[in-house]
Structures are given as C-alpha cells and as structure tokens.
Amino acid sequence: MTDAVSNSSALNRTDxxxxxxxxxxxxxxxxxxxxxxxxxxxAVGILGPAIAPYDPLASNAARALEPPSWQHWFGTxxxxxxxxxxxxxxxxxxxxISVAAVALSFVVGSLLGSIAGYWGGWLDAVLNRVxxxxxxxxLFVLAMGIVAALGNTVENIVxxxxxxxxxxxxxxxxxxxxxxxxxxxxxxxxxxxxSDIRVLALHIFPNALPPMMVQVSLNLGWAMLNAAGLSFIGxxxxxxxxxxGIMVAEGxxxxxxxxxxxxxxxxxxxxxxVFTFNLLGDGLRDIVDPRQRS
Amino acid sequence: xxxxxxxDLKVSFKTRRGVVQAxxxxxxxxxxxxxxxxxxxxxxxxxxxxxxxxxxxxRGGTISGGDLAxxxxxxxxxxxxxxxxxxxxxxxxxxxxxxAALNPIRKVGHQIEDVLRRHxxxxxxxxxxxxxxxxxxxxxxxxxxxxxxxxxxLSGGMCQRVVIAIALACDPRLLIADEPTTGLDITTQKAVMxxxxxxxxxxxMSALVITxxxxxxxxxxxxxxxxxxxxxxxxxxxxxxxxAPRHDYTRKLVDATxxxxxxxxxxxxxxxxTALPALPKAEAPLLQVNNLCKxxxxxxxxxxxxRDISFSVKKGQSVGLVGESGCGKSTTSSILVRLAxxxxxxxxxxGEDLAKIPARSFxxxxxxxxxxxxxxxxxxxxxxxxxxxxxxxxxLARLARLSRKERRQRVGxxxxxxxxxxxxxxxxxxxxxGGQKARVGIARAIALDPEFLILDEPxxxxxxxxxxxxxxxxxxxxxxxxxxYLFVSHDLHVVRLLCDEVIVMKDGQIVERGASDExxxxxxxxxxxxxxxxxxxxxxxISSAVRATE
Numbered sequence: 001m002t003d004a005v006s007n008s009s010a011l012n013r014t015d016x017x018x019x020x021x022x023x024x025x026x027x028x029x030x031x032x033x034x035x036x037x038x039x040x041x042x043a044v045g046i047l048g049p050a051i052a053p054y055d056p057l058a059s060n061a062a063r064a065l066e067p068p069s070w071q072h073w074f075g076t077x078x079x080x081x082x083x084x085x086x087x088x089x090x091x092x093x094x095x096x097i098s099v100a101a102v103a104l105s106f107v108v109g110s111l112l113g114s115i116a117g118y119w120g121g122w123l124d125a126v127l128n129r130v131x132x133x134x135x136x137x138x139l140f141v142l143a144m145g146i147v148a149a150l151g152n153t154v155e156n157i158v159x160x161x162x163x164x165x166x167x168x169x170x171x172x173x174x175x176x177x178x179x180x181x182x183x184x185x186x187x188x189x190x191x192x193x194x195s196d197i198r199v200l201a202l203h204i205f206p207n208a209l210p211p212m213m214v215q216v217s218l219n220l221g222w223a224m225l226n227a228a229g230l231s232f233i234g235x236x237x238x239x240x241x242x243x244x245g246i247m248v249a250e251g252x253x254x255x256x257x258x259x260x261x262x263x264x265x266x267x268x269x270x271x272x273x274v275f276t277f278n279l280l281g282d283g284l285r286d287i288v289d290p291r292q293r294s
Numbered sequence: 295x296x297x298x299x300x301x302d303l304k305v306s307f308k309t310r311r312g313v314v315q316a317x318x319x320x321x322x323x324x325x326x327x328x329x330x331x332x333x334x335x336x337x338x339x340x341x342x343x344x345x346x347x348x349x350x351x352x353r354g355g356t357i358s359g360g361d362l363a364x365x366x367x368x369x370x371x372x373x374x375x376x377x378x379x380x381x382x383x384x385x386x387x388x389x390x391x392x393x394a395a396l397n398p399i400r401k402v403g404h405q406i407e408d409v410l411r412r413h414x415x416x417x418x419x420x421x422x423x424x425x426x427x428x429x430x431x432x433x434x435x436x437x438x439x440x441x442x443x444x445x446x447x448l449s450g451g452m453c454q455r456v457v458i459a460i461a462l463a464c465d466p467r468l469l470i471a472d473e474p475t476t477g478l479d480i481t482t483q484k485a486v487m488x489x490x491x492x493x494x495x496x497x498x499m500s501a502l503v504i505t506x507x508x509x510x511x512x513x514x515x516x517x518x519x520x521x522x523x524x525x526x527x528x529x530x531x532x533x534x535x536x537x538a539p540r541h542d543y544t545r546k547l548v549d550a551t552x553x554x555x556x557x558x559x560x561x562x563x564x565x566x567x568t569a570l571p572a573l574p575k576a577e578a579p580l581l582q583v584n585n586l587c588k589x590x591x592x593x594x595x596x597x598x599x600x601r602d603i604s605f606s607v608k609k610g611q612s613v614g615l616v617g618e619s620g621c622g623k624s625t626t627s628s629i630l631v632r633l634a635x636x637x638x639x640x641x642x643x644x645g646e647d648l649a650k651i652p653a654r655s656f657x658x659x660x661x662x663x664x665x666x667x668x669x670x671x672x673x674x675x676x677x678x679x680x681x682x683x684x685x686x687x688x689x690l691a692r693l694a695r696l697s698r699k700e701r702r703q704r705v706g707x708x709x710x711x712x713x714x715x716x717x718x719x720x721x722x723x724x725x726x727x728g729g730q731k732a733r734v735g736i737a738r739a740i741a742l743d744p745e746f747l748i749l750d751e752p753x754x755x756x757x758x759x760x761x762x763x764x765x766x767x768x769x770x771x772x773x774x775x776x777x778x779y780l781f782v783s784h785d786l787h788v789v790r791l792l793c794d795e796v797i798v799m800k801d802g803q804i805v806e807r808g809a810s811d812e813x814x815x816x817x818x819x820x821x822x823x824x825x826x827x828x829x830x831x832x833x834x835x836i837s838s839a840v841r842a843t844e
Contacts, residue, residue: 183674184669184670184671184674184675184676185674185675185676185677185678187628187633187669187675188667188669188675188676188685188738189677189688190633190657191631191633191662191666191667191689191739192688192689192692192693192738193657193658193662193663193689193692193693194657194688194692195657195658196654196657198692203677206677206679207677207678207679290678290679290722290724291678291722291724
C-alpha cells in the first residue's frame with residue numbers, strides 16, 4: 001500500500017501538461033532539436049521587423065547585387081535591398097499563411113471527417129466522393145486555379161491551400177472516428193448522459209488527435225512550400241513584399257550570372273522551416289497521447 | 295530420462311524502467327507421454343517460460359540463466375537454424391488467440407501445407423492431400439471444402455482446430471498449448487480440450503498445458519505446476535493439488551475457483567470470509583420485458599438475434615442471463631440498457647414502456663440515470679485520455695449536474711465504496727491493473743444510484759483471485775444499495791454465486807429459467823445440461839469448511 005502511495009505521488013508530479021511536455025523533450029533528443037528550431041522560427045516570426053538590421057523594402061542602387069559580407073550577411077539583391085533582412089521579415093508572412101491554411105483545413109476536415117465517420121450512411125458516401133474528386137486533381141494546379149479565379153491575394157492563397165488539404169484531414173479523422181464509434185468508452189459515455197454530438201466531440205474526436213498531430217506538422221511544411229510555390233509562379237503575394245517564394249523566384253534570374261545568394265538564402269530558410277515541421281510531428285504526437293505518460 | 299528438462303531457468307526483459315525478471319529460476323521435467331499443466335495468474339511468467347523453450351522471446355527478452363534440454367539437445371545454446379528445424383517438427387505450439395495466430399489473407403489449407411513442406415513431410419504434389427489428412431485428424435468435418443476457407447470464414451473453435459492441425463502436422467513429440475481455449479465458448483472449450491487430450495494419447499506425445507484455469511488443468515493434466523511471480527510455488531499430482539494444496543497461494547487459487555456448493559464468500563481467503571449480508575427481498579416488479587425481438591439485416595438475409603423473449607426482474611433481485619456467444623445475450627443487454635432499439639416488444643420499467651423512446655434520444659431521458667451498465671472489457675470502456683476520476687465523474691456532471699466540488703467529494707465516496715485507493719483516481723486507464731479498472735467501471739456505473747444495473751461479464755477478463763474479490767464487492771453493493779442486477783455471463787457457476795434466478799438463452803430464445811440453485815442441480819433443458827457438463831470438473835473437491843477444521 002505504501003508502495004502505491006509513493007508511486008502515485010511520483011505520478012502526480014509528472015502529471016501536469018508542462019511536466020509531460022518536458023518529459024517528452026527529454027526522452028527524445030530529436031524532438032528537443034525540433035522544438036528548439038520551432039522556437040527559433042516563432043521568435044523570428046514575432047520579432048521579425050524589430051531584429052532585421054535594415055529596412056527590407058529600402059533599395060540602394062549603389063550597393064546592388066553585392067555578395068555576402070559582414071555588412072550584408074546574405075548579400076544584397078538587384079535593387080540593393082538587404083537579403084538577410086528580407087528573409088527575416090518574410091518569416092512572419094510565410095508562417096502565417098501556412099498556419100492559417102493548416103488550421104482552416106484541420107478544422108473543416110475534422111468536422112466533415114467526424115460527421116462522415118460517426119454517422120456514416122449517405123452522408124459518408126457523398127462526402128467521400130467529394131474528397132475523391134478534390135484529390136483527383138493535380139493539387140498544385142487546383143490551387144493555382146482557385147487563386148486565379150478568386151483573385152490574387154494572400155487570403156486566397158490561404159483558402160486555396162486549405163481546400164486542397166481538407167480531404168487528407170477528413171479521411172484521417174473519418175477512419176479514426178469510425179473505429180471508435182462502437183468502442184466501449186463511447187457507449188459508456190452515452191450511458192453517462194452524453195448526446196451523440198458530445199460523445200463525438202468530447203470522447204471520440206480527442207482520441208484521433210495523436211495521428212492528426214503528425215499530419216498537421218508534416219502538412220505545415222507542405223503548406224509553406226505550396227504557398228511559396230504559388231508566389232514563385234507569380235500568384236498570391238506580390239512584389240515588393242518580402243516572401244521566400246517570391247525571393248527565390250526573383251533570385252532565380254540571377255543564378256546564371258553567378259549571384260547565387262539571392263535565391264539560395266530564402267531557399268535555405270524555406271528548407272529550414274519545412275525540415276523543422278517534419279521533425280516536429282512525432283514529438284507533437286507523443287505530447288497529445290496520454291498513453292505516453294507513465 | 296525425461297523428454298524436456300528445465301533447470302533453474304531465468305528469463306529477464308529489458309524495459310524502460312530497467313531489467314525485469316520474468317522467470318526467476320524454475321526447474322521442471324516433462325517425461326515421455328506426460329501431460330503437465332502450468333497454472334498461474336497473469337504476470338506469473340508461465341507464457342514467458344513456454345516462449346523461452348521455443349526461443350521465441352520478444353525483443354528485449356533474454357534467457358539469463360539456467361539450462362534447457364530437450365531430448366539431449368541444449369535448447370539454450372542451439373543455433374537458430376537448429377531451432378527452426380525443431381520448431382514444428384519436434385516441439386510445437388498452440389497459441390492463445392487462434393484468429394491472431396492464422397494469417398488472415400491466406401487459405402487455411404495453404405497454412406497447413408507451409409509447415410508440412412518446411413519440414414519436408416510433403417512435396418508440392420502431395421501437400422494438398424497431406425493437409426487435408428491433417429485437417430481430418432483434428433476432426434474438421436468436410437476437410438476438403440474447409441481447405442479453401444479463409445480464417446474469417448471459420449468459427450473460433452474451428453480456427454483453433456486449424457491451429458492444432460498446423461501444430462500436429464509434423465508429428466511433434468512435445469506440444470506446448472498456451473491458453474488453448476481462452477475466448478472460446480465453454481462447450482467449444484470442452485470439445486477442443488478433449489480433442490487435444492485424445493490426440494496426445496493417440497500419438498504418445500508429451501504436452502505442456504499453460505492455463506490460468508486450475509479446474510481445466512486438473513481435469514486434463516496428471517501433474518500440475520503452480521507458478522507465481524516467476525517462481526514455482528507448488529508442484530504435484532492434480533488430485534493432490536486440489537485436495538490438499540500445500541502452498542498458501544495454491545490454496546487461494548483453489549478457493550477462488552467458482553464451483554458447486556459454495557457461497558461467494560468461500561472464494562475469498564479464510565480470514566476475509568465475513569457473513570453474507572442480508573439481501574433485499576424481491577417483491578415489486580421493476581423491469582418487465584415482453585415479447586422482445588431484434589432482427590438485423592445481414593448480407594444473406596435477416597438475422598434473428600433475439601426472438602420473442604419475455605422475462606421480469608423484481609426490485610432488488612439479481613437475475614443471471616447465461617448463454618454462449620451468439621445466443622443474443624449481449625444484444626438483449628444493449629437493448630435493455632437502451633443503447634440499441636428492439637425490432638418489436640415492450641420494456642416496461644416501473645410500468646412505463648422504454649422501448650417507445652429511441653435509443654439515440656435516451657441520453658437526455660430522465661430515466662437514463664436509473665439504468666446503467668458495467669462493461670465486459672474494462673480497458674475498452676474507458677476513454678484513454680481521461681483519468682479514473684474524470685471517468686467516474688462524467689455521469690455526475692452530465693446527469694446529476696453536480697458542481698465540481700460536489701463531484702470530487704462523490705467520486706471519493708464511490709472510490710471508498712468499491713475499495714479503490716483514492717490515490718489511484720488520478721491515473722489513466724493504462725496505468726491501472728485489470729482489477730482496479732473493474733472497480734473504476736463499477737464505481738462509474740453506480741455513481742448515480744441506478745435502480746437497475748446490467749453487468750456484462752464484468753469478471754471475464756480477470757484472474758480468478760481478482761474475480762473472487764469483484765464478485766464479493768458486487769454482492770455487498772447489492773445488499774447496501776438495493777440495486778437490481780442483470781448479470782450476463784457464459785459461466786453458470788459464476789452466475790449461481792450472484793443471482794437468485796437464472797435465464798438460459800440459446801439462439802435468441804430463452805430455453806430455461808428458474809431459481810439458480812434448481813437450474814444448477816436439476817436442469818430441465820438438455821442445453822443447460824450440456825453447459826453444466828462442459829465446465830471443467832476438478833477431480834475431488836474437499837469443501838473449504840472441512841479443510842478449515844483440519
């Protein structure tokens with residue numbers, strides 16, 4: 001009995017969400033690295049303009065196309081703007097686009113997928129065929145079409161990226177909900193007086209979160225690439241706004257003539273961000289999965 | 295010269311919390327043609343011992359000491375290629391879950407051929423004929439046709455026969471049966487065990503039967519080894535183990551096994567056997583089921599799961615509902631607890647017909663709190679994301695609308711009532727043992743003081759000693775709170791301990807009902823007689839009263 005008591009007091013200490021978060025970080029160095037990189041991204045995104053050494057939009061024709069130096073770490077572009085400052089300032093926009101797009105597709109996809117998985121029947125059949133139709137298009141081309149049709153704005157990039165991602169979330173949630181629909185704890189929840197919607201929202205859906213977190217994190221990177229890709233081909237964000245996709249697109253013209261830094265550094269930032277999100281997935285899953293607590 | 299000899303075997307596992315000793319130095323001999331039973335509760339190391347013999351330990355598990363010899367071969371030092379030759383041909387194994395042991399996407403006939411061809415007992419041209427012969431040997435009727443079946447097309451008992459056919463295809467000399475009948479119906483269990491016993495005698499094999507069921511081991515094995523915490527606590531002839539257990543733990547196991555002629559208190563340790571509480575007198579009717587039917591639309595026409603059953607439960611009464619899988623007892627209980635709708639029929643609860651209210655809107659019905667259920671699989675019935683406290687408090691928050699503080703206090707009371715240490719309330723389901731989860735499940739079900747409680751095999755997954763404690767808890771709660779029970783089970787012996795009346799179901803119909811003692815001693819229907827005779831009969835049982843006076 002004393003054994004059980006000491007066990008559970010040890011348990012209580014590690015029980016808090018923060019303690020569990022720290023435990024997950026400690027137990028897996030890769031997760032620790034991923035969260036550190038993520039923290040850097042967030043910090044740069046928030047502080048952006050404050051820590052940039054130069055005005056990202058200020059051109060200086062006298063110092064155009066200078067290679068990296070102590071004054072301009074990432075060199076200057078064809079208008080003499082500081083590439084380092086532009087890369088830093090662009091972080092906020094790129095993060096915002098991808099987070100907003102992923103959040104939107106997460107919410108809409110979870111909603112539709114939960115409904116399809118829990119109630120099934122004709123609703124399930126119709127929703128699934130709609131998702132199949134969306135997935136049948138080449139996704140990037142579909143996104144291009146949506147942005148071209150809705151208008152060339154940042155919001156529309158977010159919507160387009162969200163729409164093409166919805167089927168992936170909906171499918172995943174549908175499968176996770178479906179296997180738990182008849183689970184004992186769902187029935188027990190009904191016996192406790194929960195309506196169907198409560199059972200779904202408070203009992204079944206939260207159990208689908210661990211695999212969703214992996215999807216979210218991989219998807220963040222993918223959404224960022226997608227947004228950058230749209231900007232790269234001239235849709236969405238317009239010059240002179242600093243955005244990694246446009247910067248790579250603009251810089252690409254100068255690679256042939258040897259000014260590699262214009263495209264290289266924004267590309268590196270993009271890669272860093274996508275890599276971070278890809279690493280983050282497993283760690284996020286461990287954090288939202290109570291079975292990892294012991 | 296014994297066929298198998300284990301000397302001071304030690305097996306350890308590397309886990310996140312350091313090295314765990316699963317088997318701590320056991321010694322065991324199995325002679326030629328001998329059937330030895332290893333009995334123990336979960337975590338006793340009995341399965342690990344058998345896996346160690348086959349050198350099939352999970353990753354992280356190692357044989358850390360001792361000797362294993364099989365007919366002169368040192369199993370501990372043997373090379374992996376030697377082991378591959380031995381497995382299946384010399385030593386074979388029957389696994390716990392036959393469905394999981396078979397490959398779901400291959401025909402069962404092909405799976406039997408695999409082992410035959412692996413050990414060169416058949417060629418490509420003779421394999422089919424040999425496989426059918428092996429299936430006939432385990433008495434699979436119409437083996438030629440079953441050869442082409444996939445595992446999902448066969449019943450649990452039939453799958454186990456296929457697994458036995460695979461194990462015996464190459465005439466091994468030693469058979470290891472690891473809980474060969476867990477999850478099978480009691481009549482199927484008897485058929486499968488009789489088959490194994492016959493085949494063993496016919497072929498002069500030796501066998502190691504691993505089971506948690508002392509009664510089963512005693513009926514089929516000549517010698518029994520009792521294990522606890524990785525050690526052998528007692529060894530001896532079956533009859534002696536039952537008649538005069540020497541070790542306290544064996545005595546506890548023997549006592550905890552439900553059997554004829556004892557009360558529920560006799561399952562406990564002698565010093566815990568308090569007098570049975572006075573149970574409420576059953577008078578006024580509480581639940582009246584009239585002409586209940588349930589028909590599912592199956593792919594090959596309608597399936598009549600429940601066919602026109604009627605019965606009643608009085609206030610404070612405990613009624614047992616007994617039957618094998620597929621008899622409709624689970625369908626009946628989920629209709630009564632209003633999770634499913636009947637096709638037709640009445641459910642009069644305190645005189646009002648509940649069948650008129652669809653199951654989907656019953657969650658908001660004022661009578662929801664009055665009818666509750668304890669689920670069969672305790673693990674599955676808890677949200678893995680909720681602590682025990684949260685799970686017990688859920689009905690209090692939803693139906694009783696208690697404040698946070700009141701809930702906390704009530705959960706504490708409930709934990710005390712079911713004997714769950716308060717310190718465990720903040721654990722997640724995966725951090726609780728089977729017995730603790732059973733208590734949490736009962737606490738949740740009685741949180742709202744229900745009038746009617748359905749217990750769906752609440753002890754099926756528990757060890758016998760834990761089962762004894764949970765059954766006693768249920769008896770005490772009934773006496774204290776005056777709840778009526780509908781106890782759903784496949785085991786007549788367990789039902790008798792808890793119920794005044796018993797209903798026997800078969801194929802969706804009630805075949806027999808009556809006072810439980812009468813049904814048990816003088817069954818009227820042949821099916822009830824079959825059920826009773828299929829339960830393992832321990833050799834001789836000296837009642838605990840007699841032993842206590844010794």
